[in-house]
Amino acid sequence: MWGSFLLSMLAGALTIIFLAFLVRFTVWAAKKSRHAIPSRYTPAAKPEDEHIQILVLGDIGRSPRMQYHAISIAKHGRHVDLIGYKETARHPELIGKPNVSLYALSPYPEWIAWGTLPLLSIPYKVIHQFCTLYYQMMYAAPAAQWIIIQNPPSIPTFHVAMFVAWVRGSKVIVDWHNYGHTLLSTTLLLRPLVPIYRWYEKGFGRRLGNANLAVTDAMCRQLKGPSFKVKTPVVTLHDRPAAVFQPITDPKERFAVLSRIGETKKDAKNIIDGTVRLIVSSTSWTADEDFGILLDALMAYAAPPAHGTSTMDSPAPILAIITGKGPQKQPYIEKIKELESQGNLPGIRILTAWLSTRDYAALLACADLGVSLHKSSSGVDLPMKVVDMFGAGLPVAAYSAFESFGELIKEGVNGCGFETAPQLTEVFQRLLGVYGVKELARLKKGAISEGSLRWDEEWNRVVGRIIGVVDS
Ligand SMILES: Nc1nc2c(ncn2[C@@H]2O[C@H](COP(=O)(O)OP(=O)(O)O[C@H]3O[C@H](CO)[C@@H](O)[C@H](O)[C@@H]3O)[C@@H](O)[C@H]2O)c(=O)[nH]1
Numbered sequence: 001m002w003g004s005f006l007l008s009m010l011a012g013a014l015t016i017i018f019l020a021f022l023v024r025f026t027v028w029a030a031k032k033s034r035h036a037i038p039s040r041y042t043p044a045a046k047p048e049d050e051h052i053q054i055l056v057l058g059d060i061g062r063s064p065r066m067q068y069h070a071i072s073i074a075k076h077g078r079h080v081d082l083i084g085y086k087e088t089a090r091h092p093e094l095i096g097k098p099n100v101s102l103y104a105l106s107p108y109p110e111w112i113a114w115g116t117l118p119l120l121s122i123p124y125k126v127i128h129q130f131c132t133l134y135y136q137m138m139y140a141a142p143a144a145q146w147i148i149i150q151n152p153p154s155i156p157t158f159h160v161a162m163f164v165a166w167v168r169g170s171k172v173i174v175d176w177h178n179y180g181h182t183l184l185s186t187t188l189l190l191r192p193l194v195p196i197y198r199w200y201e202k203g204f205g206r207r208l209g210n211a212n213l214a215v216t217d218a219m220c221r222q223l224k225g226p227s228f229k230v231k232t233p234v235v236t237l238h239d240r241p242a243a244v245f246q247p248i249t250d251p252k253e254r255f256a257v258l259s260r261i262g263e264t265k266k267d268a269k270n271i272i273d274g275t276v277r278l279i280v281s282s283t284s285w286t287a288d289e290d291f292g293i294l295l296d297a298l299m300a301y302a303a304p305p306a307h308g309t310s311t312m313d314s315p316a317p318i319l320a321i322i323t324g325k326g327p328q329k330q331p332y333i334e335k336i337k338e339l340e341s342q343g344n345l346p347g348i349r350i351l352t353a354w355l356s357t358r359d360y361a362a363l364l365a366c367a368d369l370g371v372s373l374h375k376s377s378s379g380v381d382l383p384m385k386v387v388d389m390f391g392a393g394l395p396v397a398a399y400s401a402f403e404s405f406g407e408l409i410k411e412g413v414n415g416c417g418f419e420t421a422p423q424l425t426e427v428f429q430r431l432l433g434v435y436g437v438k439e440l441a442r443l444k445k446g447a448i449s450e451g452s453l454r455w456d457e458e459w460n461r462v463v464g465r466i467i468g469v470v471d472s
Helices: 002-037 064-075 108-113 118-139 156-168 180-184 188-208 217-224 249-261 265-273 291-302 329-341 357-368 383-392 402-406 423-434 435-452 453-464
Strands: 051-059 079-087 100-104 147-153 171-176 211-215 233-234 277-282 318-323 348-353 369-372 396-399 414-416
Touching: 002 180, 002 423, 051 100, 051 118, 051 156, 051 249, 064 147, 064 383, 064 453, 100 118, 108 118, 118 156, 118 423, 147 188, 147 291, 156 188, 171 188, 180 188, 188 249, 188 357, 211 217, 211 453, 217 233, 217 402, 233 369, 233 453, 249 265, 249 357, 265 414, 277 357, 277 423, 291 318, 291 329, 291 348, 291 369, 291 423, 318 357, 357 383, 369 383, 383 435, 396 423, 414 423, 414 435, 423 435
Parallel strands: 051 079, 051 147, 079 100, 147 171, 171 211, 211 233, 277 318, 277 369, 318 348, 369 396, 396 414
Antiparallel strands: none
């Protein structure tokens, strides 16, 4: 009898403890679930309280076009929430502004960079990227009126953005810079994945945006056409230079700039008087730019002329500066060192650099010729670097074998095209020698004229109207 009494006491005590835990757990779960439900967008009473998200699944500091969207939106008094990786410094106009916030995606842990566990690292990367992107878009950033998304990359941006926009009631603009599946096809090892990527990009891409932006008219036609069948409006927003890119024509000012920048300091005087020619190329060091063409062209330019074949007596020395950061930088640095040590580049100095936005713009304005090796994996995008160069009044020699080339570069007016290294050598020989002065000056005029069309006007006309910050 005592035994059953004690047992019932124990059972009663355990039930009370269990119930107490249950009540506490229910209160805790209720509190937590409040935060698990994301807020929904409701129109703000004042325009300055409207939030617009800019999403870049890459380094924000190296995404000029998306930063320009952010600057334009902030100028129109809306709140910009930038979501992306924080690696290099952002554009100065996006720092210290009360209506610009950054929601940084968390970087991969260090063991991923070591590359020792490739079988684990690929699925880990996919899950990591999904989680950090989902958290920042769904919970950390306030519900946005519009989400502007950079493509590529399309995976996992498209399906995450589609779900977030649906749950939070935001509208979406997809800014098509290029296609993810064509970029993927430039890496040999990843080619088997291209059909899956293409299926995803076209399938989600045709349904995701309330509106779409394309970088060229050719891309705009393709997106509307039978291959993509994008159902919502598609308009072209051509890249245009930002205000920081300006020509510098006064020799004193050019000298001051060249003496300030570490890479040109030593040659400043010779660059001004034309005894050293300054060429600049800028890049993200990706597989769609073949710097081998530039190196071969410079080697041929520097080689002693075979009797009777040269149009010049002796070629002017060249200082070539390649600016930018990216995956293929180190292998090319090794290649350049090797060519130099073999004595294949007499009279040529090749430097690589990463400059502040201000110095990058100033360097372009002081150079003699810009070089673009952008190959365009889709055939219908354009190199942003050429837009920077035109803004700084710098004529270009640009790789030309792709459909949309003529939308920006006009042969003989603001630059010239090449498809092979010998053709680029010929451009260097023609434009950088004493007989090229007149032609180069004419191309410079064309570059200044093309660069005078600026980002603000183009953006207000196209995007400003779509998102309603400019009256239509
Ligand atoms: N601050 C700074 N920026 C630099 C430097 N060097 C390069 N950049 C930035 O890096 C860009 C060049 O990077 P790429 O990735 O080579 O760009 P792109 O081929 O010219 O164009 C890209 O953007 C277009 C849309 O705007 C796309 O259409 C195109 O496919 C490509 O992704 C330049 O425009 C510039 O903004 C530097 O030293 N300093």
